Amino acid sequence: MxxxxxxxxxxxxxxxxxxxxxxxxxxxxxxxxxxxxxxxxxxxxxxxxxxxxxxxxxxxxxxxxxxxxxxxxxxxxxxxxxxxxxxxxxxxxxxxxxxxxxxxxxxxxxxxxxxxxxxxxxxxxxxxxxxxxxxxxxxxxxxxxxxxxxxxxxxxxxxxxxxxxxxxxxxxxxxxxxxxxxxxxxxxxxxxxxxxxxxxxxxxxxxxxxxxxxxxxxxERDEEGKETGEGKWEKVNKAQALWTRSKSDISDEEYNEFYKHLSHDFADPLQWSHNRVEGKNDYTSLLYIPSKAPWDMFNRDHKHGLKLYVQRVFIMDDASQFMPSYLRFVRGLIDSNDLPLNVSREILQDNKVTQSLRNACTKRVLTMLERLANNDADKYQSFWKEFGLVLKEGPAEDFSNREKVAGLLRFASTETDSSEQTVSLADYVSRMKEEQDKIYYLTADSYQAAKNSPHLEQFKAKGIEVILMYDRIDEWLMSYLPEFDGKQFQAITKADLDLSKFEDDAEKEKREETEKEFASVVDRTKAYLGDRVKDVRPTFKLSGTPAVVVTDQFEMGTQMAKLLAAAGQEAPEVKYIFEMNPEHTLVKQMADEADEEVFGRWVEMLLGQAMLAERGSMDDPSQFLSAVNQLLTKG
Incomplete structure (x- = not known):
């Protein structure tokens, strides 16, 4: 054939x-x-x-x-x-x-x-x-x-x-x-x-x-400029790997075009870092921060943007071993003289040179971002809008650089009255009150839910700034970020919240008296709710809201439970602590109710309101609606 x-x-x-x-x-x-x-x-x-x-x-x-x-x-x-x-x-x-x-x-x-x-x-x-x-x-x-x-x-x-x-x-x-x-x-x-x-x-x-x-x-042309029919192939470009050239010989335009060649992106990068290192490890790195996030940034199979070269020979795309996952948006290349030309992914997994290069490149990128944040706040803000959610994975993944990553994070807060995440933790610490020793924060489903949370009432009254977190990842982030600059974080939805240091003697004395007078109402409420809640307590952090629910310090919070549920994982039941404001009109009206059946309706209504504010849902809406309807009918 x-x-x-x-x-x-x-x-x-x-x-x-x-x-x-x-x-x-x-x-x-x-x-x-x-x-x-x-x-x-x-x-x-x-x-x-x-x-x-x-x-x-x-x-x-x-x-x-x-x-x-x-x-x-x-x-x-x-x-x-x-x-x-x-x-x-x-x-x-x-x-x-x-x-x-x-x-x-x-x-x-x-x-x-x-x-x-x-x-x-x-x-x-x-x-x-x-x-x-x-x-x-x-x-x-x-x-x-x-x-x-x-x-x-x-x-x-x-x-x-x-x-x-x-x-x-x-x-x-x-x-x-x-x-x-x-x-x-x-x-x-x-x-x-x-x-x-x-x-x-x-x-x-x-x-x-x-x-x-x-x-x-x-x-080829003759003396008169006419084509002779002969010719040759002529090199038009320099044909020299850009990263092997001296930085002083490379223009910004050349760096930009090389980035576009590497990444197949058509927008200029935000920043880059080109370094040649000689010594224990001999390598060149050229790392870029893109200006736009790729569409598949949060896909599980998203490829890393680093290419690996060994002695200027291309070895592999997606060289994920050289950059942690939370920096997977970085594009660029590493050219090493210390790895064998026949290097494979399996060899890279346990290679000391690989780990050393990974550490060096990670610090290089974090330093690049720090400089960008310090020197050009507007440009850093555009970076944050594109890649902030990915960077929030850092404290959990990279313990050794946790403080550096934390310094790069941006949030909304009660100070700015805007959903724009522009507040750094350093900004917050610089504005802390003299007697304040904790960084207060609140997690919620959305900015509006956070901004209007009843948990903020006393903080606003006392002029204490609270960081507002509304990204789904935030609750998970805070489980890996216990402190910043020596200051511990404190969720204001936790039962261990103590604002007594911001009260004067008269306020403390009044609170103690009210707690004693309110003890019988707490006991009646506990008797009615039984094991539906973990505990019932008075609270003095509210002003315009009659009641809230909170969780114990080391118990899973509402947002973490929602995060696990969204990921298809079974979350343990959250047992809430029911806190009532003794000075609110509705709570006083409930306290004066002698009929235990009507008292129970008041409890159902206040607990239902608190659950809606905290979770956006309740276990038995019909029970809540029945109590509200009966109270309105009586009224």
Missing amino acids: SDQATLQSKETRGFQSEVKQLLHLMIHSLYSNKEIFLRELISNASDASDKLRFKALSDSALYESDGDLRVRLSVNKEAGTLTVEDNGIGMSRDEVIENLGTIAKSGTADFFKQLSEDQSKDSQLIGQFGVGFYSAFIVADKVTVMTRAAGVDASEGVQWESAGEGEYTIEGIEKATRGTSITLHLREEDKEFLDEWRLRDVIGKYSDHIGIPVEMWEQ
């Missing part, structure tokens, strides 16, 4: 539905920066070369007869085509279908949502959602891809072609060389990209830093 007979027949397939929508937007929407397609295609070609270099460490035969990795651009002005060709790892038929026929990402809907909300930023979103290849359809009305995986027979080449109208064709071809060539059939209005000087300008702008040569064909 001939080689040609083994080629797979031509097949027409429909795009995944999300790709249809995406292609429609690419073709019919207006983009202010069309040249981004070329950067994305060259960047993908560079990645393919990196992957081949890594795989060839264990199988040099993958290089076949051509070990010089490069990307080549060629134009055919008569046909109106631009071709981007690499001799990297290439793709098999299944990989072509997977990579070019589908978008295997659940965040595609978010991509469309953001496109429709702000058309002016379309081009900046393309890389953020992993759809860079499809940017080719910004300028092309047809795209042809020819590819062959390295190390397989020439007859296993694959051709993929689409006009971007809902379907594509795929067929087997003969391809003598490994790698991928992408031919763009340019639209009439986009034939500026057939001009060689225009292409050179785009390459110099976006791809100068790529570590392999980007080449274009240079025609």
Whole structure:
């Protein structure tokens, strides 16, 4: 049987539905920066070369007869085509279908949502959602891809072609060389990209830093300037890995473009840190803080943004061993001279060099964030809005840097009267009252629920600031953050709250007298409720509210119980302590009630109100409603 007979027949397939929508937007929407397609295609070609270099460490035969990795651009002005060709790892038929026929990402809907909300930023979103290849359809009305995986027979080449109208064709071809060539059939209005000087300008702008040569064909000309028919491939970019250059030789624009190449993000980073370390460990790190969070930041399978190089050889994406999970938004690379070239994830797990690099990179990022917070509060606030929830995982995950991470956290508070999380713990401590030795905080379902919580009444009356926490993660965070700057945290919804240090002698004397007078009401309430509550007590922290429920100091709070329930875990029953305000009109009216049956209705109403304020729900709403209705009827 001939080689040609083994080629797979031509097949027409429909795009995944999300790709249809995406292609429609690419073709019919207006983009202010069309040249981004070329950067994305060259960047993908560079990645393919990196992957081949890594795989060839264990199988040099993958290089076949051509070990010089490069990307080549060629134009055919008569046909109106631009071709981007690499001799990297290439793709098999299944990989072509997977990579070019589908978008295997659940965040595609978010991509469309953001496109429709702000058309002016379309081009900046393309890389953020992993759809860079499809940017080719910004300028092309047809795209042809020819590819062959390295190390397989020439007859296993694959051709993929689409006009971007809902379907594509795929067929087997003969391809003598490994790698991928992408031919763009340019639209009439986009034939500026057939001009060689225009292409050179785009390459110099976006791809100068790529570590392999980007080449274009240079025609030889005679003395009169006429083409001789001869020529050669000429390197257009510097082709030197940016991180190996001296920091003083690299412009901010080059750092920004390299970030976009690494991350496939189209927005500039907020901050970066480039360091060369020599000594016990010899390595270079280039770490970036993005300006926007990726759509899948909170997915369990979210990939870390660090690439690992060893002696400038690409080893792996998603090098999660070098950065803790709460800093998974960091992008960049580490190039180590101390790890073996055949390094694997298994070797990395227990490697002392890995742990040392992880510690160093973590401290580098935290220092970067501290400088950003101290030097540019507005820029740090934009960082916090994107990544604050992730950073809140830090105190639980990284005990050694807990105080540093705590200093980077931001919250709302009663001082600012705004839902914006702008208050640092250092800000709070600087405003503490002279006699205050605790950092008071309140967790709730929302900012409005926190702001209007009855637990705040006495704090407002005494002018004591309270941190308002309303993110779902906050209760969990506080279980790992007992103190800051030597000051202990105190939840104001706990039974051990003591504000007596803020009272004068007259207030203390009055409270003691009231407690004695109210003792009989407490006993009657305990007798009625039995084991429905853990205890019944008077409280003097309320003014406009008749009653609240609180939990013991070491018992699980309401928000933690809700967090566990939302995660599908069974939480232990929360036993509340029922606290009543003896000076409130309703409580006084209840205390004067001699009829035990009516007294019980008062208890039901006040307890129900307290449960609604604390949990937003109650165990038996009908019992509460019946008591309220009967009291209203009597009234």
